[in-house]
Amino acid sequence: MSTSFVRGPAATALRAELRRGIVPWTGPAVAACLLVPMTAKTAEWQGGWAETQELLHSATTLIGMPLLAAVACWQGGRERRRGTDELLRSVVRGPLARLLVALGPLMLWAAAGQLLVLGAVYAATAPYAGPAGGPSAGLAAADLGCLLSAAPVGFVVGRLVRWRLAAPVLAAVCYVLLGAPGYTRSPARFLSPAEQYPLDAAGPVWWFAPSLLAWTGGLAAAVLLAYAARRRAAALLPLALAVVAGTVVVQTGDGLLRPDPAGSRRVCSTPDPGTPQICVRASEAPMLPGAAEALAGVFARLDGVEGAPVRYVANGTRPGRKGDEAPLGHVSRGWGLTRDRLDDPREFADLTVLSLLGPDCPAGRRKKDSAADHRAAYTEDAMRTWLAGNDTTWYPESRPYLARLEAMPDTEQKTWTGRYLTALRSCAPEGVPVL
Known part of the structure; x- marks a missing residue:
């Protein structure tokens, strides 16, 4: 009680x-x-x-x-x-x-x-x-x-x-x-x-x-x-x-x-033979179809190019050392990626091309001649515009370079692009061809 x-x-x-x-x-x-x-x-x-x-x-x-x-x-x-x-x-x-x-x-x-x-x-x-x-x-x-x-x-x-x-x-x-x-x-x-x-x-x-x-x-x-x-x-x-x-x-x-380990584990796409793979962190796997669609034009232009990457790797994973891998354009949630979709596929393709054309080379390995520097910059701008499928170049002076690249026969175009990518990876500025 x-x-x-x-x-x-x-x-x-x-x-x-x-x-x-x-x-x-x-x-x-x-x-x-x-x-x-x-x-x-x-x-x-x-x-x-x-x-x-x-x-x-x-x-x-x-x-x-x-x-x-x-x-x-x-x-x-x-x-x-x-x-x-x-x-x-x-x-x-x-x-x-x-x-x-x-x-x-x-x-x-x-x-x-x-x-x-x-x-x-x-x-x-x-x-x-x-x-x-x-x-x-x-x-x-x-x-x-x-x-x-x-x-x-x-x-x-x-x-x-x-x-x-x-x-x-x-x-x-x-x-x-x-x-x-x-x-x-x-x-x-x-x-x-x-x-x-x-x-x-x-x-x-x-x-x-x-x-x-x-x-x-x-x-x-x-x-x-x-x-x-x-x-x-x-x-x-x-x-x-x-x-x-x-x-x-x-x-x-x-x-x-x-x-x-699960946080940095790779998940890669399973593309058709001859098409590069796309690898992202497992937590970002739902973005793979959208990334493949955004980069379809880039892959088509690099198809058959000697030295082109066979795999593109997202931030948060480690690219290989053999030159067969390249970094994807950097996106993160709220900054280019919303839920599992890319906010701007064309910008993602542009960022990926920029990563491809900007290898991680030691500082101080650049040309000192101003005229040669400008010509190399215009060539890189033309390459970026052509690979990404953009309509305009960053520099007006790059337009003649882009026109020469687009006017090349298909075989010559692929050969020249292969030489360009190979020279970039060598980090030897004097060996990079210009248009």
Whole structure:
């Protein structure tokens, strides 16, 4: 009977807190603040698991944590604003229990808002994602835990600071404290939950999430116990846990991520015999048909040319050393690639031709004669325009060079193009033919 009496009022109080005041608005507020930047930058993440989690991680830590800290701070000063703080001290329930009843629903609503956004962006990425990789459960768990750790700190600040502007000021301070370490090279920057992690070819180690959760959650629990526990020495245990976890994080540094072979694994097209292959990272495999279509004209002009590449390799993979591979034009999500489609196929073809005609040669291996330099530049401009199928040259002076190239018989044209590409790879400027 007594057990029922104790549990009944507590459950009633929790249900009341879940439905009243600003608490039920916390979930929609967190969801909206995360969805706004994610929606505004859809082209930069939709279709790539790494890009999706990187941007959601930034939004959760840099926007969600300050927001939740501010809401919790306002909630923490509720009794003082109502003038009921003295009355509540006379109730049977202890201060820690009262605090958890007021703070728990706030954290539940915040978690619901963040998980809603997490599910939405995962559902938006899945239809366009490549066959390799997937979302990191460790990073998702760490983001949620770090977000919720801001609530106890903000709540205690709201109880202690008697200032109506404490909530917005706390949000601004949190934003600065979270973002500033990212501009330093100190290992201590990894203590910030907002530290950016490159996930395109790496993934978190198995203890990534436990260590970050112990660090942020330990600090939050220590603040909570130091303020509300009957025996404040109990705060030393989570504080010690946070110190140990923080030390591990700082000492590990970049080791928090391990190389992920699946992230840099090649996926190549299966073209008709005689047509070059196109190789991209497995996560970008859906772009292969569009890339092949965009480069069809380039491949046709290089068909039968001696020394022409047999394989074109995208950024993020390693081209071969034998000269039979060439780099593709550089595109990334939001910058030439949206979901699994090229924004401008003609520009992609132009970038690929530029990469082909600009081999990675040592500096200082160029001609010194100005007239010869100009003639070589006009020849390269003509070659670029012809290979990419463009209508105009960069320089007006290149048009006669382009006309001479187009006027060559097919056999002579292919022979000259082969000599040109071979000389470019040799990095010997004096051997590059001009028109």
